Amino acid sequence: xxxxxxxxxxxxxxxxxxxxxxxxxxxxxxxxxxxxxxxxxxxxxxxxxxxxxxxxxxxxxxxxxxxxxxxxxxxxxxxxxxxxxxxxxxxxxxxxxxxxxxxxxxxxxxxxxxxxxxxxxxxxxxxxxxxxxxxxxxxxxxxxxxxxxxxxxxxxxxxxxxxxxxxxxxxxxxxxxxxxxxxxxxxxxxxxxxxxxxxxxxxxxxxxxxxxxxxxxxxxxxxxxxxxxxxxxxxxxxxxxxxxxxxxxxxxxxxxxxxxxxxxxxxxxxxxxxxxxxxxxxxxxxxxxxxxxxxxxxxxxxxxxxxxxxxxxxxxxxxxxxxxxxxxxxxxxxxxxxxxxxxxxxxxxxxxxxxxxxx
Numbered sequence: 001x002x003x004x005x006x007x008x009x010x011x012x013x014x015x016x017x018x019x020x021x022x023x024x025x026x027x028x029x030x031x032x033x034x035x036x037x038x039x040x041x042x043x044x045x046x047x048x049x050x051x052x053x054x055x056x057x058x059x060x061x062x063x064x065x066x067x068x069x070x071x072x073x074x075x076x077x078x079x080x081x082x083x084x085x086x087x088x089x090x091x092x093x094x095x096x097x098x099x100x101x102x103x104x105x106x107x108x109x110x111x112x113x114x115x116x117x118x119x120x121x122x123x124x125x126x127x128x129x130x131x132x133x134x135x136x137x138x139x140x141x142x143x144x145x146x147x148x149x150x151x152x153x154x155x156x157x158x159x160x161x162x163x164x165x166x167x168x169x170x171x172x173x174x175x176x177x178x179x180x181x182x183x184x185x186x187x188x189x190x191x192x193x194x195x196x197x198x199x200x201x202x203x204x205x206x207x208x209x210x211x212x213x214x215x216x217x218x219x220x221x222x223x224x225x226x227x228x229x230x231x232x233x234x235x236x237x238x239x240x241x242x243x244x245x246x247x248x249x250x251x252x253x254x255x256x257x258x259x260x261x262x263x264x265x266x267x268x269x270x271x272x273x274x275x276x277x278x279x280x281x282x283x284x285x286x287x288x289x290x291x292x293x294x295x296x297x298x299x300x301x302x303x304x305x306x307x308x309x310x311x312x313x314x315x316x317x318x319x320x321x322x323x324x325x326x327x328x329x330x331x332x333x334x335x336x337x338x339x340x341x342x343x344x345x346x347x348x349x350x351x352x353x354x355x356x357x358x359x
Contacts, residue, residue: 008268009043011244015115016046018240024048024061027240028116029232031061038112038136041129047137048114049144053107056228060116063147064107065229067173067329068097071355073229093354097347104333104343109147110137117247117276118231119176119312120150121267122159130162138335145344146332152325154178155272155310163330170328171348172358177311179322181302195259195293198251200242208238210258211251218279233277247277250297252290257281260290262297266307273298273307326358 005013018026019035033048050062059066072094101107112133113122125133137146151160151170155178164170198207212235219230241247241263252260263277275298280290302309311322331348333341352358 006268007245011240011246012115013044014244015240015246016044018236019046024116025234027234027237028058028060029234030056030058030228031116031231032057033061033116036140038133038140040133040136041123041125045113045133046115047141048111048116049141050108058116058231059229060114060118060231061111062107063109063111063329064098064101066149067106067351068094068101068355070174070229093350097350097355100343100347100350104145104340104347105143105336106145106147106331106344106347109145109331110141112137112146112148114149116231117265119265119274119276119310121265121270121272121274121310122148122151122156123267124269125159125162127162127165130159131166134166134168134332137332142335145336145340148330149173149327150176151328151330152176152178152310153328154325160328160330163332166332167334168330168332169344169348170330172326172352172356173329174312174327174356175324175358176327177309177322178325179309179311181299181309182306194254195288195290196253197293197297198253200245200249203242203249203251205239205242207251207258208235208242211249211261212238214258214261214281215277215279217281221282231276248301249277250301252280252293254284254288254290259284259288260294262294264298264301266305271308272310273302273305274310274312276312 015027016035016037020037024031024033024035032054033050036047036049037044038047048061050057053062053064055069057065059070114120134146148163148168153160160170215233219232238249241249247263247265250262251258260280261277262275264273264275266273278294280294284290299309309322331344333344
């Protein structure tokens with residue numbers, strides 16, 4: 001693609017252009033949200049709007065799924081006695097939380113710069129950009145709370161401070177793992193394996209149907225990812241990634257069959273690399289472990305690009321020498337009626353005390 005525009009901006013613009021006309025489910029099959037745009041920082045950015053919080057909405061598009069259903073699902077999947085007891089008693093907490101979320105309309109919030117990825121990275125916006133964004137969103141969505149997901153004081157400290165200065169409230173919502181692979185030794189690859197690494201520039205459109213089928217098989221095979229909360233990327237999303245590098249794809253091939261796929265993502269001027277897409281074949285011989293090679297590829301790419309690693313809990317990997325970090329959801333409701341602001345305040349307090357208590 002011959003253009004003087006940076007590839008990241010081209011990819012974002014094509015994602016946004018199509019999402020505006022076709023909706024979020026064009027890229028993510030279980031994200032039935034409307035996509036609008038806002039101008040700040042010199043570019044257009046997506047605003048995702050959910051009218052009806054269907055129980056099948058993925059966490060990337062639905063605050064209700066991200067804040068309530070995801071934590072409830074973890075309780076149901078846990079085998080510990082404490083978690084089973086908590087799940088039994090959870091209706092005493094989740095019922096009031098659900099009612100508060102409905103009253104404050106948090107489940108119908110306007111999500112800022114939401115590209116429907118399970119992990120988010122943001123450009124280095126300045127204080128003026130954030131002020132302009134907040135003012136324009138209040139005008140465009142006077143009845144909706146404003147929300148930004150996946151904020152960490154280590155990954156985007158200045159952005160969080162700009163938001164706080166304007167009255168955005170931070171609610172701790174999940175734990176992620178961060179690491180600096182530049183401080184570790186080069187990862188080793190299997191010396192005896194015949195798994196072929198196929199990079200983005202070696203993939204073709206004819207490969208995408210098989211890679212997408214592998215991704216779907218992974219979601220069905222992995223017990224922890226069979227629930228509806230996980231992001232379900234469409235075949236069209238795979239095609240976008242191959243065309244623009246929106247997410248950079250790397251495939252693994254063994255004996256002529258695709259056995260693994262890694263999709264990595266970064267943002268302009270970001271020091272971080274994340275992997276919103278990772279899948280492998282679960283029905284291979286013990287000697288072939290594509291998940292280990294995908295893990296090594298992720299670290300190796302960060303080392304080559306001199307970026308640090310950002311790993312969401314849904315990836316089920318923790319790089320060497322990684323440490324946990326708290327991610328926050330930022331909420332702005334100063335433009336809303338008093339009833340909604342009170343409901344949101346109580347929701348945040350109850351959620352922090354009874355659902356996710358950061359250590």
